[in-house]
Amino acid sequence: METGASLQQAVRVLRDNPMSDSLLLSGGRVLTDRGVEQADVLVRAGRIDAVGTGLDAENVIDCTGCWVGPGFVDLHTHLREPGQVHKEDMGSGAAAAAAGGYTAILAMPNTIPAIDTAARAEAAMQRSRDISTVTIGTAGAVTAGRAGRTLADLGGMLAAGVRWFTDDGDSIRTAGLLSAAVEALGESGAVISEHAEDASLTAGGVMHHGEVAALLGLAGMPAMAESLIIVRDLIVARETGAALHIQHVSTEAAVELIAGAKQEGLAVTAEATPHHLTFDHTELKNRDPRFKMKPPLRTQADVTAVQAGLADGVIDAVATDHAPHTKRETVEAGLEAGAFGVIGLETAAAAVNTALGLRLEAFFDRMSVAPARLGGFDLHGRLVTGGGPANLVVFDPALEWVPTEFRSRSANSPFIGRPMRGRVRATIHEGAVTYQLGGS
Numbered sequence: 009m010e011t012g013a014s015l016q017q018a019v020r021v022l023r024d025n026p027m028s029d030s031l032l033l034s035g036g037r038v039l040t041d042r043g044v045e046q047a048d049v050l051v052r053a054g055r056i057d058a059v060g061t062g063l064d065a066e067n068v069i070d071c072t073g074c075w076v077g078p079g080f081v082d083l084h085t086h087l088r089e090p091g092q093v094h095k096e097d098m099g100s101g102a103a104a105a106a107a108g109g110y111t112a113i114l115a116m117p118n119t120i121p122a123i124d125t126a127a128r129a130e131a132a133m134q135r136s137r138d139i140s141t142v143t144i145g146t147a148g149a150v151t152a153g154r155a156g157r158t159l160a161d162l163g164g165m166l167a168a169g170v171r172w173f174t175d176d177g178d179s180i181r182t183a184g185l186l187s188a189a190v191e192a193l194g195e196s197g198a199v200i201s202e203h204a205e206d207a208s209l210t211a212g213g214v215m216h217h218g219e220v221a222a223l224l225g226l227a228g229m230p231a232m233a234e235s236l237i238i239v240r241d242l243i244v245a246r247e248t249g250a251a252l253h254i255q256h257v258s259t260e261a262a263v264e265l266i267a268g269a270k271q272e273g274l275a276v277t278a279e280a281t282p283h284h285l286t287f288d289h290t291e292l293k294n295r296d297p298r299f300k301m302k303p304p305l306r307t308q309a310d311v312t313a314v315q316a317g318l319a320d321g322v323i324d325a326v327a328t329d330h331a332p333h334t335k336r337e338t339v340e341a342g343l344e345a346g347a348f349g350v351i352g353l354e355t356a357a358a359a360v361n362t363a364l365g366l367r368l369e370a371f372f373d374r375m376s377v378a379p380a381r382l383g384g385f386d387l388h389g390r391l392v393t394g395g396g397p398a399n400l401v402v403f404d405p406a407l408e409w410v411p412t413e414f415r416s417r418s419a420n421s422p423f424i425g426r427p428m429r430g431r432v433r434a435t436i437h438e439g440a441v442t443y444q445l446g447g448s
């Protein structure tokens with residue numbers, strides 16, 4: 009419990025330092041360490057100074073009707089740097105993240121070149137430190153060049169501080185490589201994160217294998233392509249004790265497999281994307297390439313199961329799989345030739361709120377608390393507490409809006425033109441306002 013004395017002290021320090029750049033998040037519903045409270049949050053010198061009532065500061069953001077909690081954390085962002093900065097770079101990706109309420113994101117290693125050595129991981133970390141508006145974590149590839157032939161320099165990347173390994177974009181090709189990776193990572197606490205897709209079943213596929221693909225005459229990617237890799241990985245995890253994370257869960261079968269593994273006590277976690285929580289494969293009926301991604305949009309039964317999985321915690325976290333591509337590679341290329349993937353950072357919170365309408369605590373758990381814990385972002389995903397780090401978001405769960413433009417360098421979003429409910433009003437990273445709705 010905050011004492012009155014510490015609040016008074018905070019106010020006195022402010023009065024004694026009139027030039028200090030203090031910020032008050034005023035009158036929101038706040039996720040504090042005492043539960044949800046109607047309160048003011050005073051931010052000063054990069055930290056939360058106090059949480060209480062009747063506080064004052066030089067700069068005030070009116071949070072009436074809003075939720076105030078830990079900034080969102082994304083375990084699955086493609087920043088395209090190095091190699092494809094015409095799609096996105098760390099600066100534009102950070103701007104998109106801030107606009108979406110994110111204070112920390114984990115950059116996937118499928119850049120060009122892939123992050124598969126200590127030197128490349130260190131270079132990515134160094135570049136990340138140039139970005140002040142969002143904390144950017146670095147993930148490493150499991151196999152050299154993500155090529156699925158030999159292990160990447162896992163020991164070197166571990167020594168550089170990498171704790172998240174994935175061949176995302178593809179599955180880890182064989183059970184042998186997965187087992188060897190688990191052994192190489194040893195007791196480091198590192199997580200192996202899996203893009204579950206059996207490529208022997210998806211080669212040439214454009215969308216979900218089902219009646220819509222048949223109607224359009226397109227090659228499909230069956231649901232079992234996801235299940236087969238998850239089954240394989242769960243068996244390896246059972247034998248080795250691996251810490252396994254399943255990315256972008258898209259099927260009812262996958263949700264059931266993960267629920268069973270958790271019941272068994274395996275160290276498995278999972279994420280779901282805003283698009284898989286929202287859309288089914290009928291969205292592709294008019295051949296709109298903005299709905300093309302891996303894994304593909306599935307059936308309504310799958311969407312419902314993924315929603316239920318997230319709501320009841322079988323799926324631990326929302327992750328965007330923010331995957332920027334240019335207009336030429338998407339809408340101009342058409343559905344069959346277009347690239348896989350959609351952007352997501354700027355619409356994720358709204359999409360989750362629109363699709364699920366979670367209560368405040370569960371919303372922040374899936375968007376902030378759980379992903380921060382899984383990704384090892386120690387200064388993020390914390391309950392709002394005096395003395396704590398000021399990585400915060402102000403989210404208005406009732407504000408209705410329609411996305412039309414983005415801070416991302418790319419605009420390949422399935423949410424363009426879709427009415428959404430809930431919007432980020434402000435994002436605070438290390439005490440500084442990195443985004444404010446209606447601001448510059």
Ligand SMILES: [Zn+2]
Nearest residue numbers: 176177203255
């Ligand atoms: Zn993936």
